[in-house]
Amino acid sequence: MSHIRSIVPGAIRYTCGRYSREDIINCQTILAQDLADSGISLDQLYNHRLILDFLSEGHDPTIIAPLVNYLGGLVGIDNIRVLFNAVVDVTELPYRARSFVFHFATWDGRFGNQGDQSQVLIEQKFLCLARRPTPGRAQFVSQLLSVVPEVRASFGSGFAEMSQSFQSYFSQHTLPIMIDGDARQYVHNLATDIFRTCLFNIIIETSSQTDPNSWSSIFLTEKTFKCFDLYQIPIWFAVPGTVGQLRKLGFDLFDDVVDHSYDTIPDPVLRMNFVVDQVKQLDSRYSLPDCQSLRIKIWNRLQENYNKLDQLTNSYTQTHNRLINELIA
Numbered sequence: 001m002s003h004i005r006s007i008v009p010g011a012i013r014y015t016c017g018r019y020s021r022e023d024i025i026n027c028q029t030i031l032a033q034d035l036a037d038s039g040i041s042l043d044q045l046y047n048h049r050l051i052l053d054f055l056s057e058g059h060d061p062t063i064i065a066p067l068v069n070y071l072g073g074l075v076g077i078d079n080i081r082v083l084f085n086a087v088v089d090v091t092e093l094p095y096r097a098r099s100f101v102f103h104f105a106t107w108d109g110r111f112g113n114q115g116d117q118s119q120v121l122i123e124q125k126f127l128c129l130a131r132r133p134t135p136g137r138a139q140f141v142s143q144l145l146s147v148v149p150e151v152r153a154s155f156g157s158g159f160a161e162m163s164q165s166f167q168s169y170f171s172q173h174t175l176p177i178m179i180d181g182d183a184r185q186y187v188h189n190l191a192t193d194i195f196r197t198c199l200f201n202i203i204i205e206t207s208s209q210t211d212p213n214s215w216s217s218i219f220l221t222e223k224t225f226k227c228f229d230l231y232q233i234p235i236w237f238a239v240p241g242t243v244g245q246l247r248k249l250g251f252d253l254f255d256d257v258v259d260h261s262y263d264t265i266p267d268p269v270l271r272m273n274f275v276v277d278q279v280k281q282l283d284s285r286y287s288l289p290d291c292q293s294l295r296i297k298i299w300n301r302l303q304e305n306y307n308k309l310d311q312l313t314n315s316y317t318q319t320h321n322r323l324i325n326e327l328i329a
Contacts, residue, residue, distance in 0.1 A: 004038040011049040011328050012040070017056030019067065021213055027067040045074055049328050051081045055103050058086045058207050058219030061093060068095065081327050086207075086217035087245055098327055101245065102316045105309065107222040111229045113306075118231075118299045120196050122291045125283060126151040127198035127232070129223070133159050133176075134211040136268075137204055138166040140237050143276050144202070145173065148283045152179050152198055199291040200258075200282065201227040202275075205238035209268040218245050228309045231295075231302040233257060237275050240266055250308055252301050257294070258282070 003015045014034070023030055035042060050071055054064065061068075064082070072080050072095070082097035084090070085104065090097040128144060130137045133156040141155045149172075156163025156176030163175040170177075179194065203223050208214040218241045227234045233254045236242050243263035246253060253260055259278055265271040286294060295302070 003034045004040050006040075007051070008325075008328060010047075011051060012045065013051040013053055015053045015056075016059070016064070016067065017054055019054075019059070019064075021063060024063060024066050027070055031067075031070075042074070045071075047079075048075060049079050049081055050075050051083065051324070051328065053083045055083050055085045055100060058215030058217045059084065060086050060088060060215070060217040063215070063217075083324070083327075086215065086219045087241070088217075096327055098323055100316070100320065100323075101218075101220055102249070102312050104221045105225040105313050105316065107225075110313070111226065113229070117196070118296065120231075122199050122288055122295060123197040124150060124152045125198065125286065125288065125291055126200045126202055126279060127195055128153045128202040128204065129179075130155045130204045131157045131159070133163040133166050134208065134214065135166070136208045136211040136214075138169040140204065140272055140276070141177075142169040142173075143272070144279060145170070147276055147280045150283075151202070152194060153177055154179050195230055199233060199286075199295055200235060200279075201230065201232040202235045202237065202279065203227055205236060205242060207239045207242075209239055218242050220245065225309060228305045231299075231306060233298075233302075235275060235279065236260075236263070237272065240264060240271070249312065251305050254298065254301070257298075 003018070005013055007013045019027070019030070032042075052064070052068070052071070068077075068080060068082070077095050080095040082093075082095060084097060084099040085101065086099065087101050088097065088099040090099055126148060128141065128151050130141050131154060137155065141153060145151060145153060154177050155170075155173075156166070157178040158176075160176050167175050205219065205223060206215060206221050207217055207219045209216055216239060218239060220242070224234070224236075224242075224246070228251060234246075235258055240263060243253060243260045262271050262274040262278065265274060
């Protein structure tokens with residue numbers, strides 16, 4: 001696969017999302033291989049705008065610094081352009097950049113909502129999907145299930161062998177937990193009928209303060225946006241500031257139902273405990289019939305979130321290429 005390609009005269013786009021933290025440190029070796037795979041010589045990079053595309057992951061300026069510094073030494077920092085997915089203040093950077101925080105809203109398409117979604121029967125209160133197993137996710141999901149057992153959850157789907165190393169966290173469950181099917185055969189709409197029958201979506205975002213080799217940036221993935229696609233009330237297990245970013249995008253986060261003050265707690269353990277306790281309180285406060293009634297009561301607000309998702313998705317699709325062209329100039 002070629003990761004380096006020319007897109008307009010005088011500009012080369014380098015897809016860098018596959019760089020891990022360790023890869024960034026060893027960027028010279030990887031860049032040399034990518035150049036060879038693309039049939040582009042190092043000399044051809046000179047006198048070009050070089051667009052570093054990190055849209056598929058949550059890299060932040062600190063993480064990418066070794067790669068930017070190396071490439072800046074080759075082509076000049078004034079010729080570096082960076083596309084971020086993470087929430088980044090680009091005004092403070094020594095190179096031109098844009099932060100496309102809504103990039104994952106259209107990742108892998110949108111759910112197909114057929115019929116009157118307001119009439120969907122609530123069968124479980126909570127949905128919590130964690131396909132990729134990590135220590136932080138294992139700790140959270142196991143604690144969540146110990147407090148509120150009736151959660152439609154997944155953990156380690158598609159990572160059966162890898163998930164076994166986390167079995168000690170789960171005394172009452174055999175891993176992997178696959179309520180949403182095996183991720184190795186995953187297609188976007190798999191088990192969406194099951195997803196729809198839950199009112200609250202406990203979203204485990206990709207970034208983490210504790211998991212090794214994870215992003216620590218505020219990084220909104222499809223997991224967040226699909227909650228609005230499914231007309232659900234969100235709760236986040238994520239890095240601080242994630243909820244605040246969704247407010248800036250204009251979504252209704254149902255503060256009259258959920259206490260999202262965990263978003264400002266810097267300590268990851270205290271924040272996790274707060275989220276689990278919040279779920280426990282909601283479980284005690286709302287029976288299944290109550291959840292059905294609540295959904296009907298707030299349906300207009302759920303619909304407004306869905307419409308907001310439509311609006312932002314359409315806007316992003318229309319402006320994405322124009323903004324990149326402006327960045328190149």
